[in-house]
Amino acid sequence: RKEVEQDPGPFNVPEGATVAFNCTYSNSASQSFFWYRQDCRKEPKLLMSVYSSGNEDGRFTAQLNRASQYISLLIRDSKLSDSATYLCVVNLADSGYALNFGKGTSLLVTP
Amino acid sequence: NAGVTQTPKFRVLKTGQSMTLLCAQDMNHEYMYWYRQDPGMGLRLIHYSVGEGTTAKGEVPDGYNVSRLKKQNFLLGLESAAPSQTSVYFCASSYGLDTQYFGPGTRLTVL
Numbered sequence A: 001r002k003e004v005e006q007d008p009g010p011f012n013v014p015e016g017a018t019v020a021f022n023c024t025y026s027n028s029a030s031q032s033f034f035w036y037r038q039d040c041r042k043e044p045k046l047l048m049s050v051y052s053s054g055n056e057d058g059r060f061t062a063q064l065n066r067a068s069q070y071i072s073l074l075i076r077d078s079k080l081s082d083s084a085t086y087l088c089v090v091n092l093a094d095s096g097y098a099l100n101f102g103k104g105t106s107l108l109v110t111p
Numbered sequence B: 001n002a003g004v005t006q007t008p009k010f011r012v013l014k015t016g017q018s019m020t021l022l023c024a025q026d027m028n029h030e031y032m033y034w035y036r037q038d039p040g041m042g043l044r045l046i047h048y049s050v051g052e053g054t055t056a057k058g059e060v061p062d063g064y065n066v067s068r069l070k071k072q073n074f075l076l077g078l079e080s081a082a083p084s085q086t087s088v089y090f091c092a093s094s095y096g097l098d099t100q101y102f103g104p105g106t107r108l109t110v111l
Helices: none
Strands: A004-006 A011-014 A019-025 A033-038 A045-050 A055-057 A060-065 A070-075 A084-091 A099-101 A105-110 B004-007 B010-013 B019-025 B031-038 B042-049 B065-067 B073-078 B087-094 B106-110
Touching: A004 A084, A011 A019, A019 A084, A019 A105, A033 A060, A033 A070, A045 A055, A045 A060, A070 A084, A099 B042, B004 B087, B019 B031, B019 B087, B019 B106, B031 B073, B042 B065, B042 B073, B073 B087
Parallel strands: A011 A105, B010 B106
Antiparallel strands: A004 A019, A019 A070, A033 A045, A033 A084, A055 A060, A060 A070, A084 A099, A084 A105, B004 B019, B019 B073, B031 B042, B031 B087, B065 B073, B087 B106
């Protein structure tokens, strides 16, 4: 069983829409959580860290539910430039600082 | 700062050939990682290093070796390439349990 599970999508949404991505993780000892963004044929880049209290960065809101082992990302007022693959990432609790990546959710924002 | 650089960007090998991928970072990060990314599989950790002179196995280490002789460099070696090693290889580095910075990737094809 993959440690980090995501709906692969694709999610096709019009500009201005609100879209939510969900992610579940299997290792209850995981301590750090992130959303990364990956554009086509490019390297992943950190979008935001995810904290237990929830956190917001502009149009992006991330939530963590440790009891359910569930992470979410909400994008409001989608822009064309938000089109990318969004990777849910948790640390591998028994591998120090190494990270475990979900397979990613593909988002396409259309005019 | 160049960040994380990878050499080469593209390579085609024949089965059984060997090669070394070079990763360099100029951010004085202690931690460095090698991942491979395959369609439908997401990013998988091959090997990682928590400091100069140290290495550890990740999720998919078979067929690869690594060395971290200098803090700024992390080398990934393929001793006898196989078609199953056709992939995009990403190197990353981090200061600790925070943002991992990725290089642009190496696209390797093994015929």
